[in-house]
Amino acid sequence: MASENTTSSRRVPFAIIGVGGIAQSQHLPNLLRVPQIDLQVACDMQADRLRQVADKYSIPRRVGDAREVFADPTIEGVIVATRDDFQAPLTIAALNAGKHVYVEKPLATTPEQCEKVVDAQRRSGKHVAVGFNRRFAPAYLQAREVVTGNGGAHNIHYRIADSYCRTWGAGSPPGQRILHEVCHIFDILRWFTGSEVDWIHCLRGRHDDEICLLRFASGCIASITSSGYATVDMPKEALEIISDYGGISVIDFVELRTFGQRAYQSVYSYPGHIHPDHEYIYRHMYAQLGAPALYALRRTAWEIREGLAPAEPADRAVFEKHHRSHMPDSNYTGDKGWVQAMAHFAKSVAAGTKPLNASPADALAAAQLGQAAITSRETNQVVSIHP
Numbered sequence: 001m002a003s004e005n006t007t008s009s010r011r012v013p014f015a016i017i018g019v020g021g022i023a024q025s026q027h028l029p030n031l032l033r034v035p036q037i038d039l040q041v042a043c044d045m046q047a048d049r050l051r052q053v054a055d056k057y058s059i060p061r062r063v064g065d066a067r068e069v070f071a072d073p074t075i076e077g078v079i080v081a082t083r084d085d086f087q088a089p090l091t092i093a094a095l096n097a098g099k100h101v102y103v104e105k106p107l108a109t110t111p112e113q114c115e116k117v118v119d120a121q122r123r124s125g126k127h128v129a130v131g132f133n134r135r136f137a138p139a140y141l142q143a144r145e146v147v148t149g150n151g152g153a154h155n156i157h158y159r160i161a162d163s164y165c166r167t168w169g170a171g172s173p174p175g176q177r178i179l180h181e182v183c184h185i186f187d188i189l190r191w192f193t194g195s196e197v198d199w200i201h202c203l204r205g206r207h208d209d210e211i212c213l214l215r216f217a218s219g220c221i222a223s224i225t226s227s228g229y230a231t232v233d234m235p236k237e238a239l240e241i242i243s244d245y246g247g248i249s250v251i252d253f254v255e256l257r258t259f260g261q262r263a264y265q266s267v268y269s270y271p272g273h274i275h276p277d278h279e280y281i282y283r284h285m286y287a288q289l290g291a292p293a294l295y296a297l298r299r300t301a302w303e304i305r306e307g308l309a310p311a312e313p314a315d316r317a318v319f320e321k322h323h324r325s326h327m328p329d330s331n332y333t334g335d336k337g338w339v340q341a342m343a344h345f346a347k348s349v350a351a352g353t354k355p356l357n358a359s360p361a362d363a364l365a366a367a368q369l370g371q372a373a374i375t376s377r378e379t380n381q382v383v384s385i386h387p
């Protein structure tokens with residue numbers, strides 16, 4: 001990401017379409033820190049949720065149908081955070097109505113739908129940012145600087161593992177996890193390497209338990225371990241990159257370690273950011289203790305989730321009274337770049353400059369990789385991406 005030279009004091013009227021999980025956990029609280037966006041309208045099909053959320057964030061107008069947003073000439077930008085099958089059509093409709101769009105990943109369920117957004121953006125001349133927010137995570141920006149200055153990425157391992165199969169992804173069809181979660185990793189590896197993937201081989205274990213092997217045009221080789229069977233005490237994301245000499249590792253956006261790099265510290269810790277609904281202490285724990293704080297919080301979250309009350313009766317009573325339903329959310333407090341991605345997009349729109357966020361073409365590349373990974377997973381064949 002380049003430096004933030006896109007300053008403007010203009011506040012741009014925006015609407016948000018979809019005020020569910022990611023809007024409430026990230027975009028709405030984060031917008032309080034993005035002065036360039038003047039959030040005028042909230043839109044959601046669920047009336048109760050819409051009222052509740054719009055009241056909480058003092059959003060003046062509420063509509064149940066996105067067409068009202070597109071027909072409003074005062075709205076210049078739209079945040080779309082709905083569902084993977086609605087996001088491309090809503091983005092195209094917004095572009096056709098002359099709006100800029102920040103749209104969540106996955107942009108669409110197929111590469112063909114992504115291509116339609118690429119075309120619609122080209123015709124409209126408006127900006128589209130796709131929510132591959134990891135490109136703006138402070139730990140990854142620093143890691144990329146280290147790796148790029150040391151001959152680039154030659155060998156990468158990325159693990160993305162969580163409790164998807166027992167929680168929010170339970171019962172989802174084969175391949176869904178690749179399209180929903182691994183799409184982020186396809187994007188970030190293209191960003192780290194500055195290169196396109198030549199071929200992919202996806203090895204399948206259990207349902208939603210896979211390893212993808214990738215070969216980039218740059219010569220870099222990479223593996224992605226994706227599993228929906230981990231527990232919350234395991235860090236969700238771990239990255240290791242070997243460059244010309246030594247390399248880096250990052251644990252859950254909280255701690256970056258450098259190896260063989262005399263110009264850099266050996267350990268960097270990242271505080272994450274304050275969230276209105278989460279504990280303030282995370283910030284200082286991550287900043288001062290780095291990965292050990294993350295491990296401790298994740299272990300606590302796991303004990304609470306599993307209802308593992310302490311053995312001592314007095315401690316058990318405290319656990320039952322105060323902590324049983326109060327689980328630290330380690331996943332959403334590490335700094336995955338959500339605020340910075342939105343802030344950069346908003347500044348670019350306000351200043352009339354091209355944003356550096358992931359584009360529809362990047363979303364198309366991730367969707368092609370997702371489709372190829374699913375084909376490879378079913379056939380156990382290597383799949384060429386650009387034959």
Ligand SMILES: NC(=O)c1ccc[n+]([C@@H]2O[C@H](COP(=O)([O-])OP(=O)(O)OC[C@H]3O[C@@H](n4cnc5c(N)ncnc54)[C@H](O)[C@@H]3O)[C@@H](O)[C@H]2O)c1
Pocket residue numbers: 017018019020021022023043044045046049064065066081082083084086087104105106131132133180
């Ligand atoms: N970037 C990230 O890290 C990240 C994290 C979580 C989710 N996401 C993505 O964000 C999107 C939303 O996920 P979520 O977890 O918030 O889902 P959600 O189901 O919790 O919320 C979606 C909301 O959109 C509303 N909605 C759906 N279609 C609509 C339409 N046509 N018009 C108006 N409202 C509509 C629903 O009523 C719901 O309130 C998904 O694409 C998901 O993959 C991204």
